[in-house]
Amino acid sequence: MEEPIKKQRHWFVSTWLILMIILNSLTALxxxxxxxxxxKNLPNNDPKSSLLVFxxxxxxxxxxxxxxxKRKIYGFYGFVLSAIIAFxxxxxxxxxxxxxxxxxxxxxxxxxxxxxxxDGISAWRNLD
Numbered sequence: 325m326e327e328p329i330k331k332q333r334h335w336f337v338s339t340w341l342i343l344m345i346i347l348n349s350l351t352a353l354x355x356x357x358x359x360x361x362x363x364k365n366l367p368n369n370d371p372k373s374s375l376l377v378f379x380x381x382x383x384x385x386x387x388x389x390x391x392x393x394k395r396k397i398y399g400f401y402g403f404v405l406s407a408i409i410a411f412x413x414x415x416x417x418x419x420x421x422x423x424x425x426x427x428x429x430x431x432x433x434x435x436x437x438x439x440x441x442x443d444g445i446s447a448w449r450n451l452d
Contacts, residue, residue, distance in 0.1 A: 333395075333442055333447040334442040337437055337447040342393075348383075352380075352382025352383045353382075355376070356379035356382075385402075388403050392438075396451065397451040400435070411427055
């Protein structure tokens with residue numbers, strides 16, 4: 325009887341996903357609990373609701389990174405949806421387009437990192 329092949333990923337992919345969990349945790353906490361500091365730097369008159377959205381997206385991103393660590397492709401699609409929502413909110417609150425676009429670039433970066441191979445197989449191919 326053949327042994328099932330154990331899915332592996334490059335150490336950099338795992339490190340990146342763990343870093344995403346840490347940074348999204350900090351971002352979520354900042355957006356949810358430091359609104360007075362952030363309020364002063366946003367151009368729109370009603371940024372508190374957008375900060376709540378960004379806080380919730382940060383919490384979602386933690387879940388999505390955990391899903392990717394568990395090799396679930398839905399984690400990637402969650403990041404895509406989160407980035408689109410964040411981009412839309414940034415445009416709504418009149419953040420400069422080029423700055424709002426950075427989050428969408430992050431999706432390309434994540435996809436690229438998931439292409440890193442270990443033993444000839446990318447982390448992307450190992451997603452269920």
